[in-house]
Amino acid sequence: xQDPTPERAEAxxxxxxxxxxxxxxxxxxxxxSSQLSAAPAEPPAVRVVAVERYLAQAPPAxxxxxxxxxxxxxxGARRHxxxxxxxxxxxxxxxxxxxxxxxRLTRCSYRYDEKRLNRGFLCLEGLExxxxxxxxxxxxxxxxxxxxxxxxxxxxxxxxxPPDGHQPLRGxxxxxxxxxxxEDPYGDMWVADRPPVQVDVDVxxxxxxxxxxxTWRSGVHFxxxxxxxxxxxxxxxxxxxxxxxxxxxxxxxxxxDGSGMMSMVLWNSLCPEWYHSMKVGTVxxxxxxxxxxxxxxxxxxxxGDSQMKRFATIEISLNGRDPPTExxxxxxxxxxxxxxxxxxKYRFITRSELDDLPHNYSCDVIGLVTFVGRAERARKREHxxxxxxYRWAHAIDGTSDQPFILELFATSQPDVFERIHxxxxxxxxxxxVIQGLTENPSGTVYLTTSNESQIxxxxxxxxxxxxxxxxxxxxIKWTKSQSEADQIKKxxxxxxxxxxGPPDTxxxxxxxxxxxxxxxxxxxxxxxxxxxxxxxxxxxxxxxxISAIRCISYKDAAEVAPGGxxxxxxxxxxxxxxxxxxxxxxxxxxxxxxxxxxxxxxxHQALLSKxxxxxxxxxxxxxxxxxxxxxxxxxxxYFTRTVRRKLGLDDSQHGPSEQDKNGQxxxxxxxSCT
Numbered sequence: 001x002q003d004p005t006p007e008r009a010e011a012x013x014x015x016x017x018x019x020x021x022x023x024x025x026x027x028x029x030x031x032x033s034s035q036l037s038a039a040p041a042e043p044p045a046v047r048v049v050a051v052e053r054y055l056a057q058a059p060p061a062x063x064x065x066x067x068x069x070x071x072x073x074x075x076g077a078r079r080h081x082x083x084x085x086x087x088x089x090x091x092x093x094x095x096x097x098x099x100x101x102x103x104r105l106t107r108c109s110y111r112y113d114e115k116r117l118n119r120g121f122l123c124l125e126g127l128e129x130x131x132x133x134x135x136x137x138x139x140x141x142x143x144x145x146x147x148x149x150x151x152x153x154x155x156x157x158x159x160x161x162p163p164d165g166h167q168p169l170r171g172x173x174x175x176x177x178x179x180x181x182x183e184d185p186y187g188d189m190w191v192a193d194r195p196p197v198q199v200d201v202d203v204x205x206x207x208x209x210x211x212x213x214x215t216w217r218s219g220v221h222f223x224x225x226x227x228x229x230x231x232x233x234x235x236x237x238x239x240x241x242x243x244x245x246x247x248x249x250x251x252x253x254x255x256x257d258g259s260g261m262m263s264m265v266l267w268n269s270l271c272p273e274w275y276h277s278m279k280v281g282t283v284x285x286x287x288x289x290x291x292x293x294x295x296x297x298x299x300x301x302x303x304g305d306s307q308m309k310r311f312a313t314i315e316i317s318l319n320g321r322d323p324p325t326e327x328x329x330x331x332x333x334x335x336x337x338x339x340x341x342x343x344x345k346y347r348f349i350t351r352s353e354l355d356d357l358p359h360n361y362s363c364d365v366i367g368l369v370t371f372v373g374r375a376e377r378a379r380k381r382e383h384x385x386x387x388x389x390y391r392w393a394h395a396i397d398g399t400s401d402q403p404f405i406l407e408l409f410a411t412s413q414p415d416v417f418e419r420i421h422x423x424x425x426x427x428x429x430x431x432x433v434i435q436g437l438t439e440n441p442s443g444t445v446y447l448t449t450s451n452e453s454q455i456x457x458x459x460x461x462x463x464x465x466x467x468x469x470x471x472x473x474x475x476i477k478w479t480k481s482q483s484e485a486d487q488i489k490k491x492x493x494x495x496x497x498x499x500x501g502p503p504d505t506x507x508x509x510x511x512x513x514x515x516x517x518x519x520x521x522x523x524x525x526x527x528x529x530x531x532x533x534x535x536x537x538x539x540x541x542x543x544x545x546i547s548a549i550r551c552i553s554y555k556d557a558a559e560v561a562p563g564g565x566x567x568x569x570x571x572x573x574x575x576x577x578x579x580x581x582x583x584x585x586x587x588x589x590x591x592x593x594x595x596x597x598x599x600x601x602x603x604h605q606a607l608l609s610k611x612x613x614x615x616x617x618x619x620x621x622x623x624x625x626x627x628x629x630x631x632x633x634x635x636x637x638y639f640t641r642t643v644r645r646k647l648g649l650d651d652s653q654h655g656p657s658e659q660d661k662n663g664q665x666x667x668x669x670x671x672s673c674t
Contacts, residue, residue, distance in 0.1 A: 022046075023073060023080045023105075027122050030110035037109040037125070045130035046073045048101040051084075051092055052176040054168040058241035064384045065241065067177070070169050071097070071124060073105075082122040083111065083169045091127070092179075093385070095534040102130040113169070121169045174246050180377060180534065181389040182237040184414040185275065194277040196331035199285055201226060203339070210259030213311040216291040224287040225316070226330075227255035227264075228341045231301040231430065231452045232280055234412040235271065251275055251412075254301055254452070255284065255316070258340030260309035263294060264316040274318075274327060275412070280429075280454060281344050281465045283335050287326040290317045301430050301452035302362035304345030344465035346429065348472065351400035354433070354445055361433040364466070365447065366475050367395025367404050368482075369457075370490055372420050373497040377535045387536065391417075392497040395426050398478035405446035405499065406431070408455060416455050422491035425479070427456040427466060444500070502539065509541060519543060 022044055030038040050072035055065065069084040069092050084092065091097035107126030113119040167174050178186040207223035216222070231254035239248035249271035253264040266274060278284070294315045303310070318325040335341060349363045357363065371394035377387040389410040394403035406428060410417055420426065431447040449455075456464060466472055503509045510518050520528060520540045528540060 021075050021078050021080075023075050023078070023122070026105065026108060027080075027110065030108055030122065031120065033110075035109075036111075037107065039107045039126070040105065043104040043106060043128075044075075045102045045104055046075050048072070048097065048099055048103065049074045049079060050099055051097065051179060052168070053092075053179050054171070054173045054176050055239045056086070056241060057171050064381070065239075065386060067385055068168070068170055070176075080122070081166065081169060082108070082124050085123055085125045088124065088127065093533045097127070104128045104130050111170075172244050177237070178414070180375075181387055181410055183234050183389070183410050183412050184417075185235065185272070185412060189272045190276060191273050192276055194274065194329060196329045196334075198334075199328045199330060201285060201330070201339075208257050208259040209255075209262045209311055210309075212291060213260075213262070213314060216314055222289065222291065224285060225257070225289070226283070226285055226339060226341070227257050228344070229278055229280055229282045229284065230254045230256050230261060230303065230342070230344055232278065232454060233299075233452050234410070235275065247272060249275075251278075252298065252452075253278060254303070256308065256342050258342070260311050261303060262311040262314065262316060263298070263300075265318065267317065267319050269320040270318055270325070270327075273320075277329060281332075283330040283332065283341060285328040285330055286316065286318070288323045289325050290319065290323075291315070292317050299451045301450070302347065304347055305342065308342065346466050346469050348466070348469055350471065351397050351402060351404055353399075354404070354447075355435075357433045357435075357445075359433060359436050362450070363431055363433065363447075364427070364429045365395070365397075365404055365406075365431060366425065366427045366466075366472055367397045368479060368487065369420060369422050369424050369426050370394045370396055370403060370487070371492045372422060372494075374494055375417075375535060376496075376537065377533065379533075379536060385533075387533065389417075391420070392499060393420060393426065397475050398482070405444060407434075407446060407448040409449045409453075411449060411453050411455050413455055416457055416460060419459075420455075420457055422493055423484070423488060424458040425461065425475075427461065427464070427472075429454045429466070446499070496537070506541070 023046065026038055026040055026043075029040075030036060048071055052070045052072075053067050054070070056068045066086075067089070068086065069089060070081055071084050072079055072081050074080075084097075088097070097103075104127070105124060106128055109123045109125055110120050111123050113121060168176060175189055176187055178184040203226075205223055206226050209225070209227070212222065212225075233252040236250045237248060238250060239245065245268065247269045249268060251266045251271055253266065254261055255264045256262070266278070291314050294313055300310075300312070318327065346364045347362060349357065349365060351367070371392075373392040375389055375391045377389055380386040380388060391408055393406045393408055395406060396403045406426075408417070408420070408428070428447070428449065430450045430452045432450050433445060434448055435443070435445040461467060503511075518541050520542055522542060522544060525540070525542065528538060532538060
C-alpha cells in the first residue's frame with residue numbers, strides 16, 4: 001500500500017535505496033511517533049544556509065508584534081526548510097544562530113501544514129553547536145560578496161540564500177521580511193525595474209492636480225493624470241497579526257504637474273510591483289485612481305522650489321483592486337515641454353554653510369566618504385521586536401576642514417545602504433539638520449535622514465536629476481583636483497561610533513527622564529545586556545564606588561587582540577538561560593550557547609577585500625570610547641573581578657574599526673553622468 005504522506009514516502013524510497021538523508025529520516029521518525037517528536041541519539045552536524053523572518057500569528061491581547069523564523073539546513077547538497085521553535089527565537093535575535101552556523105539537532109517535532117493536505121514540516125526544538133563553524137568565513141566573504149547579496153534586495157549576508165519562491169511554513173503569511181528591519185524590500189517578489197512603455201498621451205483628456213483639489217468631492221471617476229515624482233518615501237510595513245493581508249506595505253510619493261504638488265500613496269500589492277520603478281524624476285500617467293483626504297500625521301518633504309503650491313488636503317491613492325489603478329511610466333525622451341511638468345529641484349548645501357543653518361532645516365548634501373561605521377539597530381518601542389537600522393558616515397566636500405556627520409537610517413535602498421564605503425561619492429537628499437540639543441554637548445552639528453530621504457553612491461548617479469545642480473558640479477571639480485592616494489590615507493571603516501556623546505553633567509542627562517528610570521543598579525546590568533538584540537546598544541547610568549582602576553595603553557590593547565581580530569568571550573560570559581521568547585528553560589539551547597563563537601557580520605558591511613595591507617589602523621574607532629554607553633566590556637580590569645565576571649559578554653557585538661582595505665579608486669564621476 002502506498003504511503004499517502006509525501007515526506008514519509010520519499011524517506012522510505014531513499015532508505016530502500018541506501019541513500020537516505022539524515023534529516024529526511026528524522027522527519028519520518030517524528031511523523032511516525034505517537035508524540036510527533038524525535039530525539040536523535042547521535043545527530044550529525046548540519047549547516048544553516050538561511051534564516052528568514054515573518055510575522056507571527058496573533059499574540060496575547062496588548063502584546064507587541066512578534067515574529068517567527070524559518071531555518072534552511074543543508075545536509076550535503078540537499079536543503080531542508082524547518083521552523084524554529086518560538087522559545088529559541090533569542091538565538092536568532094542575538095545572532096547566535098545564523099547562516100553558516102554548524103549545529104546538531106537534538107530534538108524536533110513534526111507539525112502538519114494547515115494550508116496543504118498531507119504536508120508538514122520539522123520544528124527545531126533542541127540544538128547544539130557543532131565544531132567547524134564556518135560563519136567566520138562568511139564574515140570575510142560577505143565583504144566580497146556584498147554586491148551579489150544587495151542586488152537581490154535580500155541582504156543575503158544576513159539571512160543566507162534560500163531558494164526563491166518559498167512562502168513561510170506557518171500561518172497565513174505569503175512573504176518573508178528582511179532579517180533585521182521592516183523597511184527594506186526582501187525576496188524575489190519585488191520587481192527590480194519595470195521598463196517604460198510607449199503610450200499615446202491625449203492631453204485633452206487629462207486633468208490636473210489643482211482641478212482635482214477643487215472638484216474631487218463631486219466625482220467618483222476622475223480623468224487621467226500626468227505627473228512627475230519629486231519625492232519618494234521609504235517603505236512602511238504595517239502588518240498586524242490580527243489582520244490577514246497579503247502585502248501590508250505602503251509608500252508615499254510627492255507628485256507634481258504645472259498646477260502644484262500633491263501626495264500619492266502606493267498600497268499593498270502594488271508596492272512590490274512598482275516601488276523600485278517609481279524613482280524621483282519619473283513621469284507617470286495614472287488612470288482609475290482614487291482620491292482620499294490626507295492622513296493628518298504624515299510627514300512632508302521640503303520642496304526644492306519654495307514657490308510651488310502644495311495641495312495638502314487630499315492625496316492620490318493607488319490600489320491593486322477596487323478599482324485596480326492603471327499606471328504607465330513615460331520615457332523621459334517622450335516628455336514634451338508643453339505638458340508643463342516641473343523639473344526636480346534640490347536644496348544642496350556645502351559643509352561651510354552647515355553650521356549657520358537652523359535646527360531641523362531640510363537640505364541635500366554631496367561628499368566624498370571618509371568614514372562609514374557598522375550598521376546599528378535602535379528599538380522602535382520599548383520591549384518591541386521592531387528596529388530601525390542605521391549607520392554613521394563622514395563625508396567631505398572641500399569647503400571646510402570638518403566633514404559632514406551623517407546619521408543614515410535605512411531608506412528602503414538596501415543595495416545602496418550596504419555598499420557605502422570610503423572613497424565613494426555620496427549624495428543624501430532631504431536630510432535634517434540637528435543642532436542645539438542638550439543630548440549633544442559637543443555642539444557638533446550633524447545631519448539625519450528623514451522619511452523622504454534618498455541615498456546614492458558611486459555607480460548609482462547616472463541619470464539622477466541632481467547631476468545638473470551647480471553645487472554638484474562644483475564638488476566634481478574639487479574631487480578632480482585631489483590626490484586619491486592622500487584621501488585614502490584619511491579613510492576609516494567599521495567600528496562602533498558613539499555619537500553624540502553623553503552630556504557633560506548628570507542633570508542634563510536626566511533632563512527628560514526621572515532619575516529612578518535612568519540609574520541602573522549594578523545587579524541589573526547583566527539583565528540589561530542579556531536583553532540586547534543583535535547590534536543594539538543602550539546607554540544607561542550607574543552609581544557606585546570605584547574600587548580598582550588599571551590603565552591600558554593603546555599598544556598593550558593591540559597586543560591582546562593580534563591582527564585586530566574579534567575578542568571572543570562568549571564562552572566565559574554569563575549567558576542567560578532564558579534566552580528565548582517564552583523565557584522557559586531549555587538545556588539544548590544552553591549547550592548551544594556555551595562554546596565561544598565570533599558573531600557573523602550579517603549584513604551592511606563595507607566592500608573590503610580579505611587581504612589587507614593596512615590592518616594596523618584598526619581600533620581608531622574604539623568601541624570602548626562610549627562614555628556611559630553600555631558596550632561590551634573589555635578584558636581589562638577596570639572593575640573588580642567579581643563585577644567584571646557579571647559584566648562579561650561577547651566583545652564582538654561592537655566590532656573594531658578598520659581602514660579601507662581595498663583602496664578602491666573612484667570608478668566614475670557625477671560629471672560623466674550628466
